[in-house]
Amino acid sequence: MKKEDLFEALGDIDEEKVKAAGEYRKQMKPVGIRRGIAALCAAAVLIVLTLSGIFTQKPADTADVNMPSEPEPSVTHEPSGRPLEMIKVMAAYPEAAEPDTGTAEFMESDAHWKWMDSMQENIAASRQLQGDMENYYMAMMGKMLEDDDANTVCSPLNIYIALGMLAEVTDGTSRQQILDLLNTGDIETLRNNIHTLWNSNYADTPALKSLLADSIWLNNAYSYKQDTMQRLADIYYASSFSGVPGTEEMNEELRKWTDDNTGGLLHEYVQGLELSPQTVMALVSTIYYKAMWNSDFNPKNTSEELFHGIKGDTKVNMMHMTDLLGVYRTDAFTSIGLSLTDSGAMHFYLPNEGKEINDLVSDPDIIKATKSVYDEHRTNAIVHMSIPKFNVSSKTNLTDVMKELGITDVFEQHTADFSPLSDDTDIYVDKAEHAAMVEIDEHGVVGAAYTALITEGAAEVSEEIDFVLDRPFMFVITGADGSVLFTGIVRNIE
Amino acid sequence: MQDEEIIQLYWDRDENAIYESSRKYGAFCSAVARNILHNRADEQECVNDTWLQAWNSMPPNRPSFLQVYLGKITRNLSFNLYKKMHREKRGGTAIDLVLDELAECVSGKDNPEKTWQASRLAEEINAFLSSLPKERQYIFILRYWYGEDIREIAYRFHMSENNVSVTLNRIRRKLKAYLTERGYDI
Numbered sequence: 001m002k003k004e005d006l007f008e009a010l011g012d013i014d015e016e017k018v019k020a021a022g023e024y025r026k027q028m029k030p031v032g033i034r035r036g037i038a039a040l041c042a043a044a045v046l047i048v049l050t051l052s053g054i055f056t057q058k059p060a061d062t063a064d065v066n067m068p069s070e071p072e073p074s075v076t077h078e079p080s081g082r083p084l085e086m087i088k089v090m091a092a093y094p095e096a097a098e099p100d101t102g103t104a105e106f107m108e109s110d111a112h113w114k115w116m117d118s119m120q121e122n123i124a125a126s127r128q129l130q131g132d133m134e135n136y137y138m139a140m141m142g143k144m145l146e147d148d149d150a151n152t153v154c155s156p157l158n159i160y161i162a163l164g165m166l167a168e169v170t171d172g173t174s175r176q177q178i179l180d181l182l183n184t185g186d187i188e189t190l191r192n193n194i195h196t197l198w199n200s201n202y203a204d205t206p207a208l209k210s211l212l213a214d215s216i217w218l219n220n221a222y223s224y225k226q227d228t229m230q231r232l233a234d235i236y237y238a239s240s241f242s243g244v245p246g247t248e249e250m251n252e253e254l255r256k257w258t259d260d261n262t263g264g265l266l267h268e269y270v271q272g273l274e275l276s277p278q279t280v281m282a283l284v285s286t287i288y289y290k291a292m293w294n295s296d297f298n299p300k301n302t303s304e305e306l307f308h309g310i311k312g313d314t315k316v317n318m319m320h321m322t323d324l325l326g327v328y329r330t331d332a333f334t335s336i337g338l339s340l341t342d343s344g345a346m347h348f349y350l351p352n353e354g355k356e357i358n359d360l361v362s363d364p365d366i367i368k369a370t371k372s373v374y375d376e377h378r379t380n381a382i383v384h385m386s387i388p389k390f391n392v393s394s395k396t397n398l399t400d401v402m403k404e405l406g407i408t409d410v411f412e413q414h415t416a417d418f419s420p421l422s423d424d425t426d427i428y429v430d431k432a433e434h435a436a437m438v439e440i441d442e443h444g445v446v447g448a449a450y451t452a453l454i455t456e457g458a459a460e461v462s463e464e465i466d467f468v469l470d471r472p473f474m475f476v477i478t479g480a481d482g483s484v485l486f487t488g489i490v491r492n493i494e
Numbered sequence: 495m496q497d498e499e500i501i502q503l504y505w506d507r508d509e510n511a512i513y514e515s516s517r518k519y520g521a522f523c524s525a526v527a528r529n530i531l532h533n534r535a536d537e538q539e540c541v542n543d544t545w546l547q548a549w550n551s552m553p554p555n556r557p558s559f560l561q562v563y564l565g566k567i568t569r570n571l572s573f574n575l576y577k578k579m580h581r582e583k584r585g586g587t588a589i590d591l592v593l594d595e596l597a598e599c600v601s602g603k604d605n606p607e608k609t610w611q612a613s614r615l616a617e618e619i620n621a622f623l624s625s626l627p628k629e630r631q632y633i634f635i636l637r638y639w640y641g642e643d644i645r646e647i648a649y650r651f652h653m654s655e656n657n658v659s660v661t662l663n664r665i666r667r668k669l670k671a672y673l674t675e676r677g678y679d680i
Contacts, residue, residue, distance in 0.1 A: 001680035003597040004577060005612075010596075010638050011569050012616035015562040017623060021635035022562070024650070113664065116657060124652035294656050324591070326645065339656040380588075480654040 038293040038443045039346055039477055041486050042262035042286070043155030043436035045162035045398065046273060049169075049281045049418065050430035086243035086253055087220070093213070093237060096204040103292070106206040107341075115205055116342070119480065126200035126481035129193055134367050135183050136160065137484045143401045144434075145361045145474070145489050149310040151392040153436040153488035155287055157201065157479070158212075159398070162285035164194045165214060165236055166410065166429075169228060169281070169421040174409040181405050191235050198237070200481040208342040209290040210479065213261040214238040217254060217275065217282035219245050224281075228420045236285075246277035254284070261286040269395050269435040280427050289477070289485055294339035297321050297387075297442035307388055308471045309492035316388040316493045318470070319442050325383045327465060328369040333360055333474075335369045336383055336467055344478030344485075345370070346440070348387065348469060357472040357489055370478050381463040388469055390493045393437030402432060438477070438486050497560040504552035511552075512545040519561055523568040529641030530572040530589045536579075540571040547571070569639070592641050595662065599670045600680045615678070622672045626665065633658060634665050 098111045106112055137156050144154040160182060167178040167190060175187065184190040203210040214236040218224060220243055232238040239257070243250040251274045258270045265288070275282055297319040305318040328335040332355050337345040347370050351357050360366060365377070399411065409415040416428040469490075477486040495514050503511035523544050527537040544567045557563035576589060623631045629651065636642040636650070644662075648655040673680055 001600040002602060003593045003600055004573075006596045006600050006615075006680070007573065007593060007638065008570070009612045009615045010619060011566055011573075012613060013623065013635070013639065014620045015557075015559045015566070017620070017631060018562045018565070018635055018639050019559045020628075021632035022565075022640065024629075024632045107660075112660075116661070120653065120657075123654070127652050294659065339654075339659070341656060342660070343656065344654055345656070480657065 038296070039289065039291055039340065039438060039440045039486075040263075040265065041155075041289040041436070041438045041477065042265035043153075043158040043434065043486065044258055044262055044266055044269070044284065044286045045159055045434045046258075046431070047162060047166055047283045047398075047429060048275065048279055048431040049283075049421070049427050050276070050278045051280050051424060051426050086241055086249060088242075088253075089233075089240045091214070091233065091237040091239040093211075094202060094204065098206060099204075101206050103206045112205075112207075119200070119203070122196070122200040123481045126196045126483065129196055130482040132183050133160075133483070134364075136181060137367055137487075138362065138364060139181065139405055140401075141366070141487055142362045143404055144396055145487065146358050147489070147491070149491055151394055151489065151491055152396075153392050153394045153438050153486065154396065154434060155436050155486050156484045157197065158285055158287045158436070159434060160197070161194060161212065161214065161236065162283060162434075163402075163407075164190055165216075165232060165238070165283045165285065168231055168236075169283075169418055170410060170416070171419045172409075172417040174415070174417040177407045177409055181402075181407060191231075194235055197481075197483060201479045201483055201485070203342065205342065207292060208340075209288060210343065210485070211261065211286075211288045212237075213286045213288075215257055215284045216240045217245070217250070217279070217284065218242040219280050222280055222422055222424065224422055225420060238283075244277075245275035245279035245282075250275060254282070258284060258286060261288060263288045263290070265437050265439075266393070266435050269393075278430075280424070281421065287485065291340040291343045292443060294341050295321070295323060299442045302389070302442060305386070305388075306470065307493045310472060311492045314493055316390070318386050318388050320384075320386055322382065322384050324380060326378055327381045327383060327467075328365075328377050329379070330363075330365045330377050332363055332365065334465075334467065335366075336385070337370065340477070343480050344482065347476045347478070348467070349474040349476075350467065350469060350471075351473075357474065357491065360474050361489070366474070366476065367484075370476055370482065370484075379463065381465050384464065384466045386466070386468040386470065387440075388490075388493055389441050390490055391437065391439040392488060392490050392493075393435070394488075395433065395435040398432035398434050399429070436486065436488070438475070438488055501552060501556055501560060504549065505556070512549060515545055515548060515560075515564060516541075519564050522561060523564055526565045526568045526640060527572040529643075530569070530576050532587055532589075536575055537572075540568055540575060543571050544568045565640075569641075588643060589641055592638060595666060596638065598663075598666050599673075615673075615680075618673060618676060618678070619669070622669055625672075630661060630665060633661055637662055 097115045098106050101109065140154065140156045140159060145152045163178050163182060167175050167187060170178065179186065179190060182190060184193060198212060201210050202212050216232055216238050218240060241253060254275065255270050255273050258273060259267060301320040302317050304315050306313045307316040325336050331352065333349045333351050335347055335349045337347040339345045349360055349366065351360060403411065410429045413426050413428045418427040421427065472489065472491045474489045475487065476484055479485050495518065500511055500514045503514060520541060523541045524537055527540040531537050544564055547567045548564055623634065633647055633651065636647050644655050644658050648658045
């Protein structure tokens, strides 16, 4: 049988089904809290809260809900009676789907269907949020990505979650400033958003790893408010570690946890992590993301070519592929998006001639180009892609970024309001930093569709374009729900 | 005007039937043609021919779902025109993508003896579709009956395009296995 015969036979299927399909529009369910919960990327946010003035020890007078009520009998104490050993309560994350199955086998299995079905409702709910998050994404990109000559990378989703945790431990204008940046009206809405984002972006399958993790690091000399600690555990799946900040043991534990939850990809940055004895609390949020191209690049087509970076030309491994793609063109840039299996897509943006790469970070069309909707900027074309393999990373001092974006009170001891965390009044944010890395290469799976179409002429698509990333470009990696997981500007490739 | 009233106009041989059909379902039929032809003049030609064929087929037919009935005529006309224009060349259009996807379900060989009957095959496909959850049925029909773009389907179902592609791929494979199990040498 020929494919045309099958297409014609399909024309005779049940009219009732055809009618129902044509009229169907998936209805959104209201967003609410639901418990449970080719690119290789990682990001981490560390926010350290410190007590101002001379550090004085206070005895812990209440047991934290995140800690076992009965300390381990082997715990040793320093002369003051303060336990030196760490007490850990690890968050329970969803179990991996089919961890012993190979990627190809998983993709063919019913387990994959089941997993996809389980995600659909979460993803649909999270898509509803994305419109409200655009302002946040744009604000974050504007501050995090602009630079003269260095590569810049960040994870807006990771920072969003970390700031959410910070909002939980603050109140008054300290909290309101955070809510304003996150474009959420109140803390309850933020909690719902975090849950929705978490559930739609957490994935642990043989084909996709999108692992979110949070932790709180407590000074056992202080008491913390139980309901806040419980909320961090419930909503943010935060593991808790209580010990003596400044000790090597706690620093080691902090580095190990961060390393483990970023797949070792931020090891250089993680090695520098440490807490001081004045630390009252540290919040750490991480994301580890590994996804495959839906249509892979053939490594045989990769060749050594020049990349014209800001700091000069370098030789890079340029990957090549030709495909029929949606192309998004504005006066400022040309963009294409490559699908990532079971996730969203990686969008690449090349500034048009005469446009500066830094101009793109504040261009609202950047986010529009990631959306699955038609507008006047989008056309289909046969695209001859040349995309360099790269590995870029950056570390950013979030303190300045947060202040510029209106979060100022938490940094000043006389304005910071950490009353949901503790009754101590002199707590303020001492340090906030973010590190992220993104690496891409050829690997992917053989695409189900679109791979074999441009073999004989492609007569009806009038346009063919070359999309050559041999000069500074921007990228955005989205999740299945449209969340901006990672974004960056590649100005140089070493 | 209600569908029953429009159908009655056809039966009464009242030419307003064509005006009312065009008014109510012209845009829909144009969209069906557009998904296959991607050319405004060809699209218009098929839609105009749809009214003529509807006029010639009612009576004796009295369709249960006028919209689908008309859409099906447009689909057939558009596909016939597509085949006529594309005997010598292929590739690149959106409907070519649809056909290439369907090629995974069939041998691609000419089968002059036609060991299958189109109407019987459609019944088997109906049975197969009925075994799928509703949303998967709809995704399949939107892609292979309506020829709708994957991006549009993704938007309609709040899914990523990638998930739509993977879902379609899985359904195609299941369909092929289903038909093969039932003795269809396709």
